[in-house]
Amino acid sequence: MRTDGLFISFEGIDGSGKSTQARLLAEHLRAQGRDVVLTREPGGSPGAEEIRALVLQGDPDRWSARTEILLFTAARRDHLERTIQPALDAGKVVICDRFADSTRMYQGLSRGNLRGLVDELHRLMIGIEPDMTILIDMDPAKGLSRALSRQGVEERFEDFGEELQQAMRDGFLALAGEFPERFVTIDGGRPIEDVAEDVQRTVAKRLNA
Structure with missing residues (x-):
């Protein structure tokens, strides 16, 4: 597959602020005149959005891990x-x-x-990785509190509790160590504006490289 564009993913535990930071980065780059596609997973296409409803709603034990x-x-x-x-x-x-x-x-x-x-x-089935992955790191208890305060319908994974959040944080940090060439870890426990500035500086270095 050709990837003439730049593919950036945001990762982090639930409530880490990654969705906000993804949006702020998109707005920042668009203001610079860049053509940006902001998307999400699961979802991002009509069929994938239908699957999103299946996997993010319902009881925690609705699906097995393999399913x-x-x-x-x-x-x-x-x-x-x-x-x-197509965007790339x-x-x-x-x-x-x-x-x-x-x-x-x-999973x-x-x-x-x-x-x-x-x-x-x-x-x-996929065969592509992001060019850059920005990990917004967050204390698990704080992240879970943020996630549950949203009171939305897509709370299936939040319902697994803080133990899962801690395991996910540890796992994401381990992934960052496994793939240091594409991961950048940013402290998400600070004011949104400070985190956004760090994200923008990090991406600017890649775009100007």
Whole structure:
């Protein structure tokens, strides 16, 4: 696959502020005259949004971990075909709120040792990684409190509790160590404006490299 554009993903535990930072980065780059596609996972295309409703709503034990992996991979494939790859081929900046690293964590590690299955399906069906992954790091208790305060309908993973949040934070930090060439870790426990400035500086270095 050609990737003439730049593919940036945001990762972090629930309530870390990554969605806000993804939006602020998109607004910042657009103000500079760049062509930006802001998208999310699961979702980002009509078919993937339908799958999003299946996996983010309902009881915590609604799906097995293996079923979730298949659902997320199907959603990601549709998202890739219909949104991400066409934008990259057109030379655009794609900013995605979550990508495969979230599946590596939430389904690959937290609900059984299934990381190998996640990576194999990713290799077979997706075959692309972000050029840059920005990890917004956050204290698990604070992140969970933020996430639950939203009182939305997509709370299935928040309902697993703080233990999952801690495991996910540890896992994301481990991923950042595993893929240092594309991960940048930013402290999300500060004012939104300070975090945004760090994100913008980090991306500017990549764009100007």
